Amino acid sequence: MIERTKLCSSRTLVGSDTAYLTADGIDLDQSVNYEVVRRRVFFDDVQLVTLHRERGLLFLVVTGAWGLLWTAIAIFIVAINTKGWPAAMFFLALGGPAVIAFLLRLALGREVVTVCGRRSRASLRFSMFRKQRARDVYGTICAAVRRAHYLVSRAESRTPPLPPDVPLPPPAQ
Numbered sequence: 001m002i003e004r005t006k007l008c009s010s011r012t013l014v015g016s017d018t019a020y021l022t023a024d025g026i027d028l029d030q031s032v033n034y035e036v037v038r039r040r041v042f043f044d045d046v047q048l049v050t051l052h053r054e055r056g057l058l059f060l061v062v063t064g065a066w067g068l069l070w071t072a073i074a075i076f077i078v079a080i081n082t083k084g085w086p087a088a089m090f091f092l093a094l095g096g097p098a099v100i101a102f103l104l105r106l107a108l109g110r111e112v113v114t115v116c117g118r119r120s121r122a123s124l125r126f127s128m129f130r131k132q133r134a135r136d137v138y139g140t141i142c143a144a145v146r147r148a149h150y151l152v153s154r155a156e157s158r159t160p161p162l163p164p165d166v167p168l169p170p171p172a173q
Contacts, residue, residue, distance in 0.1 A: 007137050010125040013058075019124045021140065024148075026115055028122045043148035045117040051138040053109040063102040070095025104128060113138050 004020035004027060015032040025042040074091035077084045111134035113124040126134040 007140075008124050008126055008130075008133070010127075017123075017125070019122060021144070026122050026124075026141070028124075039120050039122065041115050041117040041120050041122045043145050044152050045119065046115055046145045046148075047118060048114075048116040049138065049142055049145060050112075050114045050116075051134060052112055052114070054112050055105060055109050059105055060102060063098045063105070067095040067098035067102055071099065111135075113141065115141060 002022055004022050007019040007021050007026070009016060009018040012032075015030065017031075018029045020027040020029070022040075024044075025040050028039045028041070030037045030039070070091045074088040074095070077088045077091065105128065108128040110128050111126040111131050113126075113134055115122045115124075124134075124137060126137075
């Protein structure tokens with residue numbers, strides 16, 4: 001059994017993503033409905049590791065539209081009848097959490113660690129309140145990639161010399 005350490009998990013619109021750290025790479029399990037897709041990025045294949053912040057356009061559009069709809073209805077009710085506050089408060093309660101989520105995501109964003117290999121890519125998403133965890137995972141991944149690349153370069157530098165009877169390839173021009 002491969003020893004796996006859980007790095008992060010995040011929910012998507014139709015499923016969930018979970019990332020694990022193994023000795024030789026990162027495993028990413030994506031669950032979409034009832035289907036599980038498992039991908040792996042090996043440390044010695046990694047070409048780029050980034051830590052960046054994203055807002056998520058779809059999230060902002062959906063929460064903004066939902067909050068704006070119910071808030072506009074509440075304002076319309078109060079504009080028609082100033083004694084309509086109880087009904088307006090109900091509609092504000094429906095749209096308020098969406099407006100708060102919209103403003104928080106717009107202000108704070110969410111941290112994303114992207115690991116790009118030659119053949120595959122893994123994106124690890126962290127909530128807006130887990131910024132330090134994202135930085136720790138980024139540092140762990142960078143250290144593991146540096147160690148793997150160092151071991152590969154050491155192994156390549158210790159290749160045995162060719163025997164004297166094997167001709168050398170022609171020089172590069």
